[in-house]
Amino acid sequence: MIRYLVTLIPMAGGVCLGWWLGSFVGFMTAYLLGVVGGSFGLYVGRRFVRNHLGD
Numbered sequence: 517m518i519r520y521l522v523t524l525i526p527m528a529g530g531v532c533l534g535w536w537l538g539s540f541v542g543f544m545t546a547y548l549l550g551v552v553g554g555s556f557g558l559y560v561g562r563r564f565v566r567n568h569l570g571d
Contacts, residue, residue, distance in 0.1 A: 519569055523561035530557025 534553025538546030 519565045522565050522569065523558065526561040526564070527554050527557035530554045530560075 530553035531550045532553075534549035534551070535546045537553075538549035
């Protein structure tokens with residue numbers, strides 16, 4: 517259960533950061549950068565879980 521939470525936190529942060537950066541340009545840019553940021557956060561979170569929590 518903890519590995520899902522550890523993965524969720526950077527993913528949510530990536531979505532928020534991408535959405536915030538994209539909102540200066542427009543709605544679709546915010547959406548697309550939110551998706552990209554969430555994907556990157558998911559990647560970082562999964563690597564952290566695999567390297568530090570042994571899963």
